[in-house]
Amino acid sequence: MRKDYKLERRKFVIGGFVVLIAAIFVARLFALQVGEGKYKEHADSNAFLRRTVYPARGLIYDRKGRLLVYNRPAYDVMLVPRDVKEFDTLAFCKVVRLSIEEFRERWAAMKDVRKNPGYSDYTPQKLLSQISEEEYGRLQEKLFEFPGLFVQKRTLREYTYPNAGNVLGNIRDVSAADLENDRYYRPGDYTGDLGVEKSHEKHLRGVKGVEILMKDANGRVQGKFEDGRHDKAPVSGRNLTLSLDMELQAYGEQLMQGKIGAIVAIEPETGEVLALVSSPGYDPSLLIGKQRGAHYAELVQDPYKPLYDRALQAGYPPGSTFKPTQGLIFLQEGVITPSTMYPCYHGYINGLRVGCHGHGSPIALKPALQTSCNAYFCWGFKNMIDKRGTKVTNQFDKWKDYMVQMGYGYKLGIDLPHEGRGFIPNSAFYDKARKGKWSGNSIISVSIGQGEVLATPLQIANLCATVANRGWFRTPHIVKEVEDTVLDASFIEKRRPAIDRKHYETIAEGMRMAVLGGTCRGAALPGIEVCGKTGTAQNPHGKDHSAFIGFAPYHNPKIAVCVYVENAGFGATYGVPIGSLIMEKYLTGDISPARKGLEERMMNANTIISSGVKKH
C-alpha cells in the first residue's frame, strides 16, 4: 500500500492530543501539589494522632518530709469526634457501667459548645471523666470494638491527711477562662484550684509531652511516627516541700474544732508558715474524683464557709494585739520613752471615754502591755496625731506608713492565692468619712485595734514574728522548697520597718511581762520563756472575738503564733490557751501532763453556737 502523506499528517493531531493531555495533567499536578497547601494538612490530620502524654504532677511534702499529696492514676475516655465510627453504644455502656440515658446526656454535654467551649470535631474530647481502674481494665480489652475511642491516663490527687484543705488546695477541670489565659491548657486538662495547687500550678504541673502516633484508614494506631523521633517526653512536675508542719497543723485544726477562726504559726527566723488553720476546714479529699462537683457545692453552701480561708482572707479587728505596733510607733516617733507614764483611771477620758481594767495609775509602756491598758495607747496616739505644730493628716499618714511597713493594710505576699489585705485607713479616708473634721482624739479607738482597722490573722502573726526577730521579718511563705528551683528572692530578703531594734526589745519585754504576770499568764509554759499579748476585739456580730499573739522562747524564738477565735469572749479565755498549746506542741513535741486537762477542754469547747450563724 502506498504511503498516504496527507493522512500521515494526522500523526500530529494524535501526538498533539497526547501532549495536550499531558500538559493538562502537569497543570493539574502543579495545582494539587505545589499550588494548594490544604492537602498536606489533610494528609497530616488523616495520619497523625497527636496524643498528649501527661506528666506526673509534683508531690507535696511537709517540712518534716511527710508525704501529704501524691498521685493516683485516673482514666478518662476520650475521642476525636471525626474519627468515631458507629459502635455498639449499649455494649459500651455495659463496659463502663453507664445507663444509656446517662451516656446520651454525656454525649450531648460533650457536643454542647456552651458546656464544652473547646469542642471541635478534630481534637480529642473527653467523653467520660475518671473511670475506675476496673472499668478501665475492661474497656481496654474491648477498645477495638469502639473505633475512635481511646483512654487517656491522667493523675488525680490523693491526700494522706484529712487536714490543711485550705493550704493544699485541689485540682479541677480547666475552665474556659483558663483555656483563654494560658495556652498550656487544652480542653479536659486539670489545673490547680485553691491553695498551693493553684499558687504553684506552674511548678506542679510539669511539661506535657506529646506522642505522635500514626493511624490508618480504619482509625487503628499503627505505631509511632518515625519511631518517636518527633515525640516529646513529658517532664514531671516539681515536688514541693511545704514549710507546714502537718502534725502541728492537724493539732491546730483539732483545737479549733467547734470554733470559727484561725491559727497562724510562723517560724520567725525564716518567715516559714508552720501552721495555717482556718476553722471550720474541710478534708481536701472531698474534692477529688467523680464526687468533686457535689462536694464542692455542699462546701459552698455551708453557712460556716469552710472554703473561706480565714487565716489569709478574713479582715478582723485586731483588738489589743495591735498595741505592740502602737508602742513601737510612739517610741520611734519620740512620743514616749520606755519610762513615759500616762494616767489611767479605768480608762481614757478626754471628751470621750475608752474603758479599761483595774491596774495602777499612772502606768509606763511595759506594764501597759502587761495589763493591756487601753488608756496608755490612747494617750500615746492622741499625743502623736494631735501633736502641736503638726498637721493631723501628716501625722496620721506617718502613722499609716509605719503600719504598712509592719505588714498591715496590704497583702504580705504569701505564696497562696486569695490573700486578704486587711484595712489600715489613711488621712484621705477620714477626710472623706468625717468630712474633714477629725483628730487623733476622735479616731482614738484605732490605737487599740478597734474602729476602722482590720487585719488578717496572717498579718497579726507576722507582727508577732517581727517582734520575735526584734525588728525584721521575712515575707511569710508556705513553700519551703521547690525541687530544683531557687526560692523566690522575695521570701529570702529581710523586710525591716523603720523602727529601731531597741524599741522592739522593749515591746518584747512587755510581752514577756504579760505572760509572767499579766493578761497572758495562761500562756506560761514550764521551762520555756513565752511572750504574748492578748486581744479582745469588739465586733458588730455578737460576743467579742478572742485573740492572742505570742512567741517563744523569749530569746532566740522558734515560733510566733496568732490565734483568733470568733465570738469566744476574752483573749485569755480561748486565744491564750490555744496559742500556748500550739507553742508547746511545736517546741516540745507534746503537751505536759499538767496541761492535758486544758488541752482537752479546748478541744471540746464549742464557741460556734455564739457566732450567731445557724446551720440550716
Next chain:
Amino acid sequence: MQTLSSAAGSKNTDTGVSVFRSLDWFTVGLYLLLVVGGAISIYAASYDFDNASMFDMSEFSGKQFMWIGISLLVGLSLLLIDSRLYEAYAYPIYGVVLLLLVITIFIAPDIKGSRSWLVFGPISLQPAEFGKFATALALAKLFDSYNFNLNGKKSDYMRALIIIFLPVMLILMQKETGSALVYFSLFFVLYREGMSGLVLCAVLGAITYFVVAVKYTEPLLLGIPAGEFAVFLIISLVFLGMLAFYCRDFIIARNVILGFLASGAIVGTLAAFGIIVNGKVFFLSLLGAGCSYVAIVMFRYKIQKFVITIATVVLSVGFLFSVNYVFGHVLQPHQQMRIKVALGIVEDLRGVGYNVNQSKIAIGSGGLTGKGFLNGTQTKLKYVPEQHTDFIFCTIGEEEGFAGSVTVLTLFVALILRIIHLAERQRNAFGRVYAYCVASFLIFHVCINIGMVMGLCPVIGIPLPFFSYGGSALLGFTILLFILLRIDAARNERI
C-alpha cells in the same frame, strides 16, 4: 503453510541475531524504567510497618518482580519469533482469544460482580488483557489486506468495526465496563487510517455537551437549565459557523444570522414586558426554522454540502435530549455517581468520592519533591484503597512529589510518542496499524487512569500500564509492546 513454517525455521538463527541489532532499544529502555518503577511503587504502596523485603514473594512487589521476570521471558520469546508469523496468524490468534473470552464468561467465578478472571491454582489471569494485542493484530491484518479501503467500501468499515466491537461485547458480558471502554480508543487508529475528522469532532462535541448539560443543572434563562441553554447556544453557533464556512457568497449565512438576531431581539423585548418564552421551544423553533430554510435553499440550488450541517444540528439536538435519559436510565447508579463526583457535582466523601478524595490528598500532600520513598503517610497507612493497582500513581505523587509525577508522566508521553514514531516508519499498513493500536491503548489507559487519580475524570477501573500491580495486565501490555518491537525490528527485512 508447510513451506512458510519451514522457511521461518531455517531463518530463525539469522533473525535471532539481527533482531537485537535492529531492535528499538529506546522503547525497551522506557519499558524497563516503567516496569521497575512500577514494582518499586507497588512495594511502597503495600509497605506497612512489618518491613518485609521488596523481593519477598508474599509481598505484592515480590510477585510483581516475578511477573516482570515472566514478562521479560515472554517478551524475549516474542522477539525470537519470525515477525511474519504474527501477520500470518493474526486472525487465528484473534479467534482463539475471542473463544477464551467466551469461555471466561461461563466458567469464571464471580469476583466483586465481574466474571473476568480465570483461576489456575495460585495464579489468576484476566483474558480481557490479552484481547488487546489480538484485536490489534486482527485490525492490522485487515487494514493490510489487499484492496482494503476504509473510505471506499462500507463493508470495509463494517469489518473494521466488527473486529473492534466483538471483544467489547464479550468483555461487557464479563461486566468489565472499564476494560471494554478501552477499545473505543481504536478510533484513533481509524482516524489515522482515513476516518473523517468530523467523527472525532463529533465525539469531542458529544463529550462537551454531556459534561455541560449534566454539570450545570440550575435554571438560568428562559426557564431552562444553564447547561442546556449553553448547549443550545453552542449548537446555534456551530450551525452558523458551518453555514459561514461552507457558503462562499455568505448570503445564506447572513440571512440566517439576521433571522436569529431578530428572533432573539423579539424574545428579549417580550421578556422585558414580562412575557417569558420557553427557552426550549424558542431554540427548537429557531434551529428548526434555520434548518428548513437551509434545506429549501439546498433543494432549490442543488447544493449538497449543507447535508452535514443539517445533520449536525439534528444529531446535536437529539443527543442533547437523550443525555438526560441516558444519564438517568442507562447508566448504573454507581456509574452516575462516579461521573457526578468527577464533575464536582457531588463530593460523597464517604462513598464513591472517598477514593478520589484520598487520592487527591495523597498526591497533593506530596508537594514539590515528595515525602520520600516509603514515607508517604497516606500510602503507608492505607488511606487510598486499591493503591497498588489502579491508584498506584498517587504513591508516586505522595512520595516523589511533583518532580516524580512529572517524570513518570514524561516517560509515558515519551513512550507513546516513540510508538507513534515507530508506527510512521513502518513500510506496510500492518505494522503501522498495529503500532497505532498499541499507542491508542496506552493513550486511553494513561489518560483515564492518571486523570481519575487526580479527580479529572470518573473512576474507571483500569490499570496504569506497566505500573499497576497485576500479572495479566503486565503480561498483556508486554505482549502488546514486544510484538510491536518485533515487527519494527523486521521493517528492513523485506520489501
